[in-house]
Amino acid sequence: MSARGSYLEIKHHVLGKIRGGDWPPGTLVPKERELAEAFGCARMTVHRALRELAEEGVVERRRRSGTRVALQTTRSAMLEIPRVDHEIERQGATYRYRRLARRLVLPNDAVAGHLGLPATRQALRVDCLHFATDVPFQLEERWINLDAVPDARAESFRDTPPNVWLLERRPWFEAEHVISAAGASARHAERLNLAVGDSLLVVERRTWNDTGVITYVRMLHPGRFYRLRTSAGPAPRAPGPAGHASFGPQVPLPSTP
Amino acid sequence: MSARGSYLEIKHHVLGKIRGGDWPPGTLVPKERELAEAFGCARMTVHRALRELAEEGVVERRRRSGTRVALQTTRSAMLEIPRVDHEIERQGATYRYRRLARRLVLPNDAVAGHLGLPATRQALRVDCLHFATDVPFQLEERWINLDAVPDARAESFRDTPPNVWLLERRPWFEAEHVISAAGASARHAERLNLAVGDSLLVVERRTWNDTGVITYVRMLHPGRFYRLRTSAGPAPRAPGPAGHASFGPQVPLPSTP
DNA sequence: TTATCTATTATATCTAGACATAAATGGATG
DNA sequence: CATCCATTTATGTCTAGATATAATAGATAA
Numbered sequence: 001m002s003a004r005g006s007y008l009e010i011k012h013h014v015l016g017k018i019r020g021g022d023w024p025p026g027t028l029v030p031k032e033r034e035l036a037e038a039f040g041c042a043r044m045t046v047h048r049a050l051r052e053l054a055e056e057g058v059v060e061r062r063r064r065s066g067t068r069v070a071l072q073t074t075r076s077a078m079l080e081i082p083r084v085d086h087e088i089e090r091q092g093a094t095y096r097y098r099r100l101a102r103r104l105v106l107p108n109d110a111v112a113g114h115l116g117l118p119a120t121r122q123a124l125r126v127d128c129l130h131f132a133t134d135v136p137f138q139l140e141e142r143w144i145n146l147d148a149v150p151d152a153r154a155e156s157f158r159d160t161p162p163n164v165w166l167l168e169r170r171p172w173f174e175a176e177h178v179i180s181a182a183g184a185s186a187r188h189a190e191r192l193n194l195a196v197g198d199s200l201l202v203v204e205r206r207t208w209n210d211t212g213v214i215t216y217v218r219m220l221h222p223g224r225f226y227r228l229r230t231s232a233g234p235a236p237r238a239p240g241p242a243g244h245a246s247f248g249p250q251v252p253l254p255s256t257p
Numbered sequence: 258m259s260a261r262g263s264y265l266e267i268k269h270h271v272l273g274k275i276r277g278g279d280w281p282p283g284t285l286v287p288k289e290r291e292l293a294e295a296f297g298c299a300r301m302t303v304h305r306a307l308r309e310l311a312e313e314g315v316v317e318r319r320r321r322s323g324t325r326v327a328l329q330t331t332r333s334a335m336l337e338i339p340r341v342d343h344e345i346e347r348q349g350a351t352y353r354y355r356r357l358a359r360r361l362v363l364p365n366d367a368v369a370g371h372l373g374l375p376a377t378r379q380a381l382r383v384d385c386l387h388f389a390t391d392v393p394f395q396l397e398e399r400w401i402n403l404d405a406v407p408d409a410r411a412e413s414f415r416d417t418p419p420n421v422w423l424l425e426r427r428p429w430f431e432a433e434h435v436i437s438a439a440g441a442s443a444r445h446a447e448r449l450n451l452a453v454g455d456s457l458l459v460v461e462r463r464t465w466n467d468t469g470v471i472t473y474v475r476m477l478h479p480g481r482f483y484r485l486r487t488s489a490g491p492a493p494r495a496p497g498p499a500g501h502a503s504f505g506p507q508v509p510l511p512s513t514p
Numbered sequence: 515t516t517a518t519c520t521a522t523t524a525t526a527t528c529t530a531g532a533c534a535t536a537a538a539t540g541g542a543t544g
Numbered sequence: 545c546a547t548c549c550a551t552t553t554a555t556g557t558c559t560a561g562a563t564a565t566a567a568t569a570g571a572t573a574a
Contacts, residue, residue, distance in 0.1 A: 019428075031523090032525070042558065042560060042561090044558075045558060061524090062525080063524055063566045063568095064524050064525075064569095066524060079333060079334045079336040171275070171276075173276060180480055180483065181438035181480030183455065197440075198440065199440045199457065223438030223439050223440075223456070224437075224439075226437065226438070227437045228436040263527075263528085264527080288554060288555085290554085298529080300529095300531095301529070301530085302527085302528060304557095308556090318556095319537075319555080320556075322555090323554060324554090
């Protein structure tokens with residue numbers, strides 16, 4: 001599992017103590033020098049092990065005070081939000097895209113606030129649908145800040161989905177996601193081929209650049225299809241990248257009657 | 258911002274090149290030795306900077322190939338799932354708890370699978386409600402694996418919510434979350450004081466220990482109240498812990514008519 | 515008593531080397 | 545031409561030091 005004398009061995013040792021109940025929350029972990037001596041390695045090796053455990057939230061470290069086993073008040077999980085077309089194809093369905101509408105609008109106050117624009121400034125509104133094997137999978141309602149992305153004026157988005165188009169020319173560096181549930185309005189129901197009031201999982205996303213908010217998008221999914229999955233834990237079973245296995249939404253597969 | 262000659266300086270330098278568009282996705286980042294020479298520091302310092310950028314998904318590293326600016330196909334976000342009572346009180350509402358039911362049951366096949374139990378083995382089912390200022394905020398439907406937590410047999414959960422009780426005696430080390438939307442059934446509607454069919458945000462969680470699955474819980478929230486918020490990005494505005502600001506669900510505050 | 519300064523100490527970072535490891539490369543061989 | 549192998553090389557890890565930084569505890573002064 002872990003090479004002898006490596007920082008991983010030390011991580012596993014400490015984790016084992018905590019998992020086994022030998023070191024309950026609040027316990028003072030041996031100091032770096034002591035662990036280094038005990039394992040017969042350099043202090044830097046111990047340091048890396050403890051630093052990674054601290055980053056994972058397993059222990060808390062403070063100068064002079066030492067390293068303590070953290071209390072489990074909250075746990076964070078990695079949530080990976082993949083590109084919708086990738087996700088659909090990864091699950092073996094066929095991806096199809098349709099642009100529904102594209103127009104310049106004066107956003108309402110809420111959206112203007114999200115975009116960081118004055119309410120008198122036009123933004124580009126694009127609506128489109130993403131299909132998984134002809135079943136509507138995601139309804140995308142997007143506002144694009146034309147100050148941040150002026151070349152969007154010349155783009156029709158008839159064939160290229162806005163998310164792909166934007167990713168290719170405006171890399172973003174910060175994002176905020178809000179996940180909620182809502183009932184389908186008449187318009188949503190019609191577009192997603194649902195009944196009015198059916199449950200939708202709504203993911204809203206704002207992305208920033210150095211220049212400010214690039215885009216605000218509301219992604220609506222039939223609740224029965226879309227499931228965001230996260231997995232977290234300092235000691236993953238399958239050693240995935242960054243120690244987090246992650247899954248995307250669940251795509252409706254062609255039913256076999 | 259970043260100390261001279263530090264690994265942070267190198268991180269910011271590389272990030273700046275990427276953000277500024279000088280190094281589009283796919284660009285080969287200078288090798289560690291070159292950067293170390295350019296910055297007049299040791300290779301380990303450069304190594305740490307690049308390793309952290311790789312962990313954040315900004316660059317991709319492969320031995321012999323070198324370090325490349327990653328393409329932004331997916332982005333991951335930190336999702337912090339706090340304890341429901343903490344979250345309610347943090348937002349200034351009053352937390353109240355009520356146990357609805359507690360009984361030994363034979364779980365159905367789906368739940369048995371989640372718990373990793375044979376369908377003939379009993380599990381403990383606990384239903385309870387969490388209120389924010391007398392408004393139902395979360396309906397909790399929980400199954401507890403009695404093989405993993407035998408002392409739960411003797412606990413009534415009348416005053417102590419299962420999540421708190423479990424956290425105090427069975428720390429867990431791995432969890433899986435599934436987030437979806439669903440319409441309220443008749444029973445859900447009654448318990449949450451909603452209409453049948455109203456949208457719910459459903460968070461399912463399974464937690465593991467060394468001994469196996471501890472518990473499987475379904476947490477149902479009125480969609481209009483509960484919003485999970487995440488924030489992500491390699492270059493956060495406010496330097497928070499681990500570079501991720503995070504928020505909990507939105508609590509219904511007492512309305513001021 | 516209270517506030518402030520100081521020494522101590524554990525973590526945080528850095529250095530200049532070393533060897534390990536994986537993968538791309540080019541050459542030798544069939 | 546295809547296959548295999550040794551070489552090269554960039555990253556991954558480790559060592560044994562060093563200095564920097566922050567927070568505690570104790571000493572001192574107001």
